[in-house]
Amino acid sequence: MRTLPQLLLRPGGLTAAALLLVALTPVTAAAATAPGPGVGWIRVGHLSPKVPPVDIYFAPFGQAEKVVIRKAGYGAVTPYSSLGPGKYTLSMRPADAAASTPPALSATIEVAERTAYSLLVFATGPDGSLKGDLVTDDLTPPAAGKGRVRVVEGSAAIAPVSVDGPQGVSLAKDAPYGRTSSYVDVPEGRWPLQLSGGSVKSAADVDVKAGTSTTLLVTEDSGALKANPISDGAALPEPPKFGVETGGGGTAPSSGMPLWPVFAAVALLAALVVGRRAARAR
């Protein structure tokens, strides 16, 4: 996990046109030649209790932004979106505001290949202004039989918050509002968790599957603490090895077949016919 400093909004909330542009530059970048999809991923979370729902705008750096998510309210985290490595701009405007409205929040984000990010927006700037934290999400598989859990403390009025489970498991200890805890590996199961912030206490059952990573969003709701688990990702429980034998060869140009010279001529003819058919099909 990596958290970067950045400031975005002055007090006065979304109507204030204060705008600071911040470059969020993560460190690692995998070799471009590495096998894989050649993309990174990003999602955005709204964790500012008093800020009304927003529209999220997104674009490659220097290009015109487009709305990608509408009406994301407090506690909402978008799905991941894959994107090529490079620099992007992300903005938030009040829901249904014109695209020409000055953004309430704007950030420049550098995305590296094979890396997943969560841009979590809190009201943790000076005097309660908005601040975005770009955290890197874990894509490594947990140990066998275990799942990985971390806590995002998104409750501003009830803070700090501790999240504890049985067996002495502590997922967050006195986490201040805006804190993303480190991942903790726990055995698979349905975990009865206790959330506590001062005198406010609540319980939540959270399912942890082996091979998965989960972020537990802690939010406030009418003076109570709520826990909402969202998935960061998962590994295959039993990943296959090697490739797959998925072809009969009926459309492949044939190559010789010296063991069956009798059929060589026929096969050659087949190759020609099928090859031409394949070429047309392209």
Add this chain to the structure above:
Amino acid sequence: MRADLGVLLVAALVAAGCSAAPIPAVPPSSSSAPPVATGPRPLPAAADVHPVRLRIPAIGVDAATLVPLGLGDGHQLEAPARFEDVGWYAAGPVPGDPGPAVLAAHVDSRSGPAPFFRLRDLRDGDQVFVARSDGQESRFVVDRVQRYPKDAFPTDAVYGPAPGSALRLITCGGSFDAAKRSYRDNIVVYASTRWG
């Protein structure tokens, strides 16, 4: 048909199926969770959800049924038994659930094209839709199409952890080794969820 005849005759002399080079046996990575006296309760049994339809408009794929796939002796993903079927690796996630869901189908039969014949033609940005037995339909967007030699298949990249919901579509490609009745390469399509 005349083309088919020759191919069928040859196939009849070779072992049936599209088997290939023997794959070295690798012991499955046994995962034994340490038993715990007190603590988390067991997870409830997962609902029986499975993919029921695959649509890839860009290459004209519309498979109305998907068959479950397992692992072979060498821990490799088995191909659908019938050339015309699309298979789903049933020990992995259902498409739309967290992690990389894996679908595989043949590129061709012994006589002509099979469901993933045109998988190699997919491009970045093409859409893939998977409907599930619980009524949910997931939309994925192609990130990249890669071709790998089977003897250098990047297991970790293809089957490794993925953020959110991801999809892998796999078939054969490259040149055909007639002696082994096997294509030398695999085509792998990586797809993710995407905004907009």
